[in-house]
Amino acid sequence: MISISSDVIRGYNDTFILYLLLDGPSYGYEISKKIRERSEGKYMIKETTLYSAFTRMEKNGYIESFSQNAENGKRRTYYQITEAGLQYYREKQEEWTLTKDVVERFMRRITE
C-alpha cells in the first residue's frame, strides 16, 4: 500500500492549514480532522507537526491566535489567517503549479 511520505508533503502542511483557515478561524483538533476528511483519509497530519506549524506560522506572521472558551466549556486557541498568510498561500499555489510541472517531467511509463 503506497502512502504519502512526510518528505513529500514537507512544506505543504502550512498550505493545507492556511487553506482551511480561509473559511474562518479554527483550532488544532478541528484542522486535524478537516485535513483527514478533505484528503479522504489519504493524509493525516501528526499532532506535533500541526502544533509546531502553528507556532512557526504565527512567528512568521501568517496566522494570529486568540484564546476562547469553546461551547463545551473547554479553552481553545483559535487561529486566523493574516494578510501575509493569504499572500503566502497565493505564492505556494504558484509554486505548486511550477513544482507539479517539473516533477511530471521526471515521470515515465515503464514498459516491460
Add this chain to the structure above:
Amino acid sequence: MISISSDVIRGYNDTFILYLLLDGPSYGYEISKKIRERSEGKYMIKETTLYSAFTRMEKNGYIESFSQNAENGKRRTYYQITEAGLQYYREKQEEWTLTKDVVERFMRRITE
C-alpha cells in the same frame, strides 16, 4: 519570482535521478546538467545534495556504481539503476499520483 523550495522537492530528488538512469548509466555532473535541462532551468540540484543522494541510494540498493575512465581521461564514478531501484521508482510514481490529488484538494482560487 516564485521558485521551487527544497522542502517541496524533498524526497523527489531520488526520483529525478532514477528517471535519468532509466536511459543507462550516468554520473554526477551529467545528471546534474540533465536535471537542469529537463526542468528548463526551473530546478537545479545542488552538488552536495546529488552526491549524498548517490551514497544513500547505493546503500539502499537502488543504484550500483562502477568506476571508469572517461573519454577525456578523467576518472568517473558511474551509477546504474538496479531492479530494486526500478521498483522504487514505480512506487514513487504511484505516490506522486496520490500526493498530487491530495495537494490539489487544498488549492483554491481566491476571489477578491
Add this chain to the structure above:
DNA sequence: CTATCGTACTATGTCTGTCGTAGTATATCT
C-alpha cells in the same frame, strides 16, 4: 605561460520540518 573555467568529486557541519514518545487535563460516553 598563466589564469580561468569546466569537470568531477569529497568532507564536514548546520538547518529545519517532521515525527516519536510522553505527559497533562477535562468532558462525555458506556
Add this chain to the structure above:
DNA sequence: AGATATACTACGACAGACATAGTACGATAG
C-alpha cells in the same frame, strides 16, 4: 469507573537538503 474524545505542551531525534570549503586535472583564453 474506565474508556474515549478533545485540546493541547514538552523534548529530543531523524534525515534530506544545503552552505562552505577544498582537491585535482584538462582545456581554453589572453
